[in-house]
Amino acid sequence: MTSLALDSPAAVAEEASLAALLRCCVREISGPRGQVRHDQPYVLLRVADTLLRARAHGGLALRFEGRAEWLENDSWQPLSADRLVRLVEAELGEGNDEFAAQVAASRDAMVTLLAARRDAPPPADPWLASEQALVFGHPFHPSPKARGGAGWLRYAPEAHASFPLRLLGVRDDVLAEAGEVGSLDALGAAPPGYSLLPAHPWQLELLSADLAAPLADGRLLDLGNGARMAVPTSSVRTVYEPLIDRCLKFSLDVRITNCLRKNSWYELAGAVELSRRLGPVFAELSATFPGTRWLPEPGYRSAELGTRLLEGLGVIVRVSPWSVCRPGVTPLLSGALAAGRQVTAADPVRWWRAYVERVALPVLDAYLGHGVVLEPHLQNVLIGVDAEGLPVEAVFRDMEGTKLVAGRHDLSGLPARVAEALTYDAEAGWSRVVYCLMVNHLAEIAASLSGAGPARELWAVAGQVLAGYAESRGWPRPLSDPLSDLLAGAPLPAKANLSVRWARSADRAAGYVPVANPLAAL
Incomplete structure (x- = not known):
């Protein structure tokens, strides 16, 4: 491999790409085959009958230090991402001729x-x-920054992008909307007989051929750019529009990581329906767990010009975090805390206890007490910190990932496809909750918490917090109770991202692999 400066973008991207793929191998390939061994400070694994090793810490989060290596003729050699891709292909066999290119494209991004x-x-x-x-x-x-389409950089949140939205006028006879969308009208002025529809400029480029006819015959008008710069948030397709203090979730007909990021027609309707239903639920959660906040999605607007444009132009209005956090509280993306590798706190154990209380308890109670499946992964939760940096609020967002437990809600009045998209069965819902909360979220935050001493101490505190909540619910319960299983240390479900990418399946088809529960050792 060509020698690279240690701090060059290419070197940093290579290290990050290798680490991500190596974690996937531990979790999804070598681990389930019994080919992983921890020999401090190393984790050792076999892929395609080749022994690999890397210095690791962080428990479930698997943070690596130094270079990863592979054993060749009794000598340890530096491991590259390209070599590991070839080993994965050899291990999994034929079936995906896109995989190597996706990993490379992610690294290039x-x-x-x-x-x-x-x-x-x-x-x-x-x-x-x-x-x-x-x-x-x-x-x-395996390819965390894989991104379809051309010209994406000028819209990339990671590049600190900002840009004006494009404003369209939708003739009123083809307007499609539901819920509360009046805030959109403050973005500009539409002529009589038209309503204002903001659009993501990248999506307009992608839909240019489909838009030609309605723009030509007047069903749509191009009203030019908005007056303020919108700021893309972590999901790429959702932006913050400062003029109206709202977040706007657009469709993007490109693949970002696993999925084409578009608002399907039933998701447009579902966001409004869920926001209506969840108002009373979050009122109760907030009363029981002070500091619980959420970002409703009260309405959507689009154009009734066939399914492709209905979905492609659909925009969901979302409340902004600044409007729900109390004065003096600063919302921060949980994913940024985890990605920063270290969370600095004067009293790390106190900080961690506050964090677990704010995030975990309303999530568990939403499921167990209300039959609501929140999706508290690192990009769906904002932590509100006070002037000292202590977590005092948790803000939950994104109705697309929020579901209702089948059988616990009356959905008889909804179109069948909308109802289907809004529900999980109880087992699938619990798996999603536990994966997002324990594996994707808390394990990553724990690994990033600096100066906290052994991870065992952090998980002991988390166990105390969860056990206290369970006791308030009359725990212990029968062994079939999912909360009892969690506290007893039952293995946790971890989403199999490598497997779903290898199979080239839709993200909703992703399965889980069992991983060790950090509460088991307590």
Whole structure:
């Protein structure tokens, strides 16, 4: 491999890409085959009958230090991401001729983003700066920054992008909307007989051929750019529009990581329906667990011009975090805290206890007490910190990932496809909750918490917090109770991102692999 400067974008991107793929191998390939061994300070694993090793810490989060190596003729050699890709292909056999290119494209995107960040200052707003901090993406994904389409850099949050939205006029006879969307009208002025529809400029480029006819015959009007610069948040397609203090979730007909990021017609309707239903639920959660906040999605607007444009132009209005956090509290993206590798706190154990209380308890109670499946992964939760940096609020967002437990809600009045998209069965819902909360979220934050001493102490505190909640619910319960299983140390479900990418399946088809529960050793 060509020698690279240690701090060059190419070197940093190579290290991050290798680490992500190596974590996937531990979790999804070598681990389930019994080919992983921990020999401090190393984790050793076999892939395609080749022995690999890397210095590791962080428990489930698998943080690596120094270079990863592979054993060749009794001598340890530096491991590259390209070599590991070849080993994965040899291990898994034929079936995916896109995999190597996806890993390489993700690494190239990281190089581009790292270079762009050197010349672009972050937003002054600490919340927006945290939204734009996720340069390396999901730590357990083989191609975490794979991104389809051309010209993506000027819209990339990781490059500290900002840009004006494009404003369209939708003739009123083809307007499609539901819920509360009046805030959109403050973005500009539409002529009589038309309603204002903001659009993501990248999506308009992608839909240019489909838009030609309605723009030509007047069903749509191009009203030019908006007056303010919108700021993309961590999901790429959701932006903050400061003129109206709202977040706007657009469709993007490109693959970002696993999925085409578009608002399907049933998701447009579902966001409004869930926001209506969840108002009373979050009122109760907030009363029981002070500091619980959420970001409703009260309405959507689009154009009734066939399914492709209905979905492609659909925009979901979301409340902004600054409007729900109390004065003196600063919202920060949980993913940015994890990606920063270290969370600095004067009293780390106190900080961690507050964090677990704010995040975990309302999530568990939403499921157990209300039959609501929140999706508290690192990009769906904002932590509100006070002037001392202590977690005092947790803000939950994104109705697309929130579901209702089947059988616990009356959905009879909804279209069948909308109801289907809004529900999980109880087992699938619990798996999603536990994966997002324990594996994707708390394990990563624990690994990033600096100066906290042994991880065992942190998980002992987490166990105390969860056991206290369980006791308030009358725990212990029968062995079939999922909360009892969690506290007893039952293995946790971890989403199999490598497997779903290898199979080229939709993200919703992703399965889980069991991983060790850090509460088991307590």
